[in-house]
Amino acid sequence: MLRLYDYADSGNGYKVRLLLHQLGQPFELIEVDILRGETRSEEFLRMNPNGRVPLLALEDGRYLAESDAILFYLAEGTPLLPDERLERAQVLQWMFFEQYNHEPNIATARFWLRHFDPPDEQRRVLLEQKRAAGHAALSVMEAHLRARPFFVGGRYSIADIALYAYTHVADQGGFHLGGYPALRAWLERVRGQPGHVPMDAPAAP
């Protein structure tokens, strides 16, 4: 059985859990406490030298890291990853956008507000920058979704899962979505997909 090393409050981990649920793919969830440094233990670093969750362990003993690479691996050959060559690359485009423009701003702001509140002076300055950059990312998404139901090819895909994970809890990072009506309608459409589970759903599909 697939094993997923994960931390319950991680949006990156939630992406993988949500997809596994929607694919009906059983998996064993192994909780790793990032706050206690468990991703930096010698044992964990042997599995993922980059010291991060989520981490997928295959049945043949191989490992795969990086949430969006795991999504791509699991979704290949399913309706959640387009067959058409450019659409498949557009899914990746949005996932790289997510990891470069969205996650480092919105997810990091959320993590700091949950664990370092009030922030120290340096984090306070950085939070202002992340606020601006995070809203820029949300605005790019809003404009794209104004004319489209989902990010790629008119259909729900892992691009939507990747972007949903931290967008639907953006308010916990201080990002209010009142000014993003297309984004809010898309969040509802994602929530309405078959097999959708919330972030705190139990592990078994």
Add this chain to the structure above:
Amino acid sequence: MLRLYDYADSGNGYKVRLLLHQLGQPFELIEVDILRGETRSEEFLRMNPNGRVPLLALEDGRYLAESDAILFYLAEGTPLLPDERLERAQVLQWMFFEQYNHEPNIATARFWLRHFDPPDEQRRVLLEQKRAAGHAALSVMEAHLRARPFFVGGRYSIADIALYAYTHVADQGGFHLGGYPALRAWLERVRGQPGHVPMDAPAAP
């Protein structure tokens, strides 16, 4: 013919130019001056609402952004992207590592040192953090390459192209590679690949 919107000093753009050369794929290069804000013009934002280069324009009028998504698109069906499902995902794993752990530290430090030298007080503090995080990324690469000639599957792939782009100019960001012998040997292997061109090569393959 494919059109590539790009900025000559961009490592992200160099990834795409290098791959196009190695695939023998003709392309038209359209220079966009990011320092003059040309990626923020109305005309450019219509092509890429995220306002960044590189941007690939296909012959059918569609566009693809994000350097590593472009690499994946162009390399599909060629020897530079593995056929095996997990290896393909491992290529993506290293490309997401590149965009999350490597580029925001090493490429950004390089850009600041080239354009904002001396850095202001806030950049000076951030440069220290980027120094530490960048060396952490280089150490993960060094450990991985100690036992392997290339990043995935024992063969040169777009994972190597993605990581080569800013690693081979890391010294311009203040990252000295003296302590990374496996990394330096890998840089030489990448340079020795058929069709390799340097960052400042002219556009035509």
